[in-house]
Amino acid sequence: MSVLVFVEGAGGEIKKSSLEAVGYASALAKKINTQAVALVIGKYSDDQINSLGKYGASKVLSCKNDKLSQPLPMPYASVIAEAAKKENADTIILSRSSVVDAIASRLALKLGAGIVTNVVDLPDLSSGFKVKKSIYTGKAFAFYDLTSPKKVITISKNAFSAVEGNGSATVEAFDPQLSDSDYKVQIKETQKATGDVLLTEADIVVSGGRGLKGPENWNLVIDLAKALGAATGCSKPVSDLDWRPHHEHVGQTGVKVSPNLYIALGISGAIQHLAGVNSSKVIVVVNKDPEAPFFKAADYGIVGDVFEVVPKLIEAAKALK
Amino acid sequence: MKILVCISNVPDTTSKISFTDNNTKLNTSGIQFIIGPYDEYALSRAIELKEAAGGTVTVLNVGEADTEPTIRKALAIGADDAIRINAFPKDAFYVASQIAAVAKSENYDLILMGRESIDYNSGLVHGIVGELLGIPSVSPVMKLDIEGGKAVMSREIEGGKEIVEASLPLVAGCQEPIAEWKIPNMRGIMSARTKPLKVVEPADITDNIKLLNYELPAPKGACKMIDASTPEKLFDLLKNEAKVL
Ligand SMILES: Cc1cc2nc3c(=O)[nH]c(=O)nc-3n(C[C@H](O)[C@H](O)[C@H](O)COP(=O)(O)OP(=O)(O)OC[C@H]3O[C@@H](n4cnc5c(N)ncnc54)[C@H](O)[C@@H]3O)c2cc1C
Numbered sequence: 136m137s138v139l140v141f142v143e144g145a146g147g148e149i150k151k152s153s154l155e156a157v158g159y160a161s162a163l164a165k166k167i168n169t170q171a172v173a174l175v176i177g178k179y180s181d182d183q184i185n186s187l188g189k190y191g192a193s194k195v196l197s198c199k200n201d202k203l204s205q206p207l208p209m210p211y212a213s214v215i216a217e218a219a220k221k222e223n224a225d226t227i228i229l230s231r232s233s234v235v236d237a238i239a240s241r242l243a244l245k246l247g248a249g250i251v252t253n254v255v256d257l258p259d260l261s262s263g264f265k266v267k268k269s270i271y272t273g274k275a276f277a278f279y280d281l282t283s284p285k286k287v288i289t290i291s292k293n294a295f296s297a298v299e300g301n302g303s304a305t306v307e308a309f310d311p312q313l314s315d316s317d318y319k320v321q322i323k324e325t326q327k328a329t330g331d332v333l334l335t336e337a338d339i340v341v342s343g344g345r346g347l348k349g350p351e352n353w354n355l356v357i358d359l360a361k362a363l364g365a366a367t368g369c370s371k372p373v374s375d376l377d378w379r380p381h382h383e384h385v386g387q388t389g390v391k392v393s394p395n396l397y398i399a400l401g402i403s404g405a406i407q408h409l410a411g412v413n414s415s416k417v418i419v420v421v422n423k424d425p426e427a428p429f430f431k432a433a434d435y436g437i438v439g440d441v442f443e444v445v446p447k448l449i450e451a452a453k454a455l456k
Numbered sequence: 457m458k459i460l461v462c463i464s465n466v467p468d469t470t471s472k473i474s475f476t477d478n479n480t481k482l483n484t485s486g487i488q489f490i491i492g493p494y495d496e497y498a499l500s501r502a503i504e505l506k507e508a509a510g511g512t513v514t515v516l517n518v519g520e521a522d523t524e525p526t527i528r529k530a531l532a533i534g535a536d537d538a539i540r541i542n543a544f545p546k547d548a549f550y551v552a553s554q555i556a557a558v559a560k561s562e563n564y565d566l567i568l569m570g571r572e573s574i575d576y577n578s579g580l581v582h583g584i585v586g587e588l589l590g591i592p593s594v595s596p597v598m599k600l601d602i603e604g605g606k607a608v609m610s611r612e613i614e615g616g617k618e619i620v621e622a623s624l625p626l627v628a629g630c631q632e633p634i635a636e637w638k639i640p641n642m643r644g645i646m647s648a649r650t651k652p653l654k655v656v657e658p659a660d661i662t663d664n665i666k667l668l669n670y671e672l673p674a675p676k677g678a679c680k681m682i683d684a685s686t687p688e689k690l691f692d693l694l695k696n697e698a699k700v701l
Binding site for chain 2: 145208209212231232233234236237238239240241243244245247248249250251252253265267268269270271272273274275276277278279280281282283319320321322323324325326327333334335336339363381382387388389395396406407410416417419420421430431432433434435436437438439440443444447448450451452455
């Protein structure tokens with residue numbers, strides 16, 4: 136018996152959210168006296184692979200098959216299911232991402248496993264296998280008992296912090312069976328914003344709203360983000376107006392983020408925007424309207440004009456280094 | 457083109473969520489139920505595809521009789537007919553299994569739905585339906601066109617998008633901006649009353665997760681205000697008090 140954790144990368148680097156998942160799997164494995172096995176698909180440096188041991192994996196299955204270089208849910212689900220069977224894993228952990236929903240759903244079915252997504256805490260094993268899941272876009276939680284022998288869990292980003300230790304893992308090559316029937320979907324092209332901090336992975340997010348007045352003022356958002364090493368986001372009208380690309384739009388119909396720090400500049404805090412940010416640890420709001428609803432969700436607030444306040448924040452943020 | 461659109465019946469986004477019966481039931485008093493917003497994008501795209509190339513759009517909901525107003529709204533927006541699987545939608549696996557049981561014999565070219573429902577946010581139904589029917593699934597889809605018998609889609613990924621192609625039949629989990637939302641007009645509302653709505657009894661599904669109870673997050677403390685003339689104080693607080701820098 137073991138706990139298997141699927142490790143996802145982006146641009147040749149293992150994602151922080153995957154390291155969180157490895158930490159989670161390792162903490163769970165300790166609770167049930169077994170080992171955490173990490174499955175990594177793709178080509179990564181030895182340093183990257185070894186870091187999985189530092190985050191608690193006892194063993195790494197490294198799969199470098201070229202037919203798996205693109206993250207396609209159907210073959211990935213089959214490969215993870217094969218690894219789960221090989222490792223006799225009862226619980227499979229994944230970190231939620233744009234591709235993981237599709238992988239995890241198929242994986243659970245292949246294994247006959249119960250599945251719960253958006254899990255925010257380690258399972259309570261005192262009676263059964265009780266997990267806590269975030270629902271209603273962060274407005275509530277639900278507790279489930281997973282009654283099946285096999286279990287698939289996807290965890291929310293930032294719900295479990297990854298702590299680097301000094302463990303190490305044995306590395307084993309993994310060469311799974313691939314089936315042509317899993318290749319009915321083909322990726323023709325990937326269009327990626329390069330050089331930016333990935334919004335969904337960022338520790339700090341600085342977002343701008345319609346209060347910025349126009350794209351020509353976006354340097355205020357970008358410069359503050361740069362000074363803090365943050366990713367940039369925006370409200371929906373901003374991307375609807377084409378001031379910023381669609382993939383930066385945060386909220387219920389856009390990207391959901393859960394950074395340690397979310398800074399909202401000139402955003403009113405409509406419920407649909409809050410739905411995408413309310414699981415952030417700390418929220419800072421700058422808005423000239425003291426009645427802006429965002430202040431009700433914020434931890435720190437500045438009532439002021441972004442054009443006066445943000446330049447001062449940029450200077451102060453630069454001085455932090 | 458024969459299209460099935462799966463819709464969820466969910467509390468309006470602005471709803472205040474609370475629970476009753478010892479935190480085991482959603483308190484529905486004062487809550488307005490709507491078509492899941494992502495599902496409504498899927499429905500809108502289905503109607504556009506039908507308008508462009510002909511075919512039929514059937515909406516399907518797994519729900520008890522109280523979801524019929526939501527189903528009628530989907531008919532008013534432009535679906536041709538509807539199926540309600542008469543069961544409480546317990547969880548993603550249960551719902552997906554019911555959908556697949558109905559879809560199995562119907563040979564839909566496209567099964568569209570939202571990327572996730574906005575109540576349980578699980579994001580699993582599209583993948584499970586695809587796996588159960590042995591057909592591909594793609595999510596979250598922001599653009600979907602049918603070209604030469606294939607679906608050409610743009611799919612959101614972290615920090616960008618992918619252009620993907622898949623053979624039909626196909627399941628797609630949809631999201632903005634796949635289509636313009638459609639507002640039902642008077643003719644749509646009138647005709648929705650007479651469009652066929654078939655009620656079918658659920659398949660027998662053995663479930664392997666059990667909902668125990670709900671919990672609300674701890675209430676948020678008051679927002680600490682910083683004077684706009686000295687905004688730099690923010691960083692002291694973030695560093696020393698909130699400890700996030
Ligand atoms: C179904 C649906 C889904 C939606 N999904 C999303 C979503 O995912 N994400 C999202 O963001 N929105 C979403 N919306 C839209 C949402 O309801 C709001 O309209 C939107 O969030 C408002 O964006 P905003 O705050 O940038 O703009 P506004 O509402 O125009 O607010 C601008 C704010 O800036 C402040 N301001 C103006 N000038 C200054 C200045 N000089 N200095 C400081 N402050 C200033 C104003 O006081 C105001 O509070 C959705 C809406 C619907 C109906």
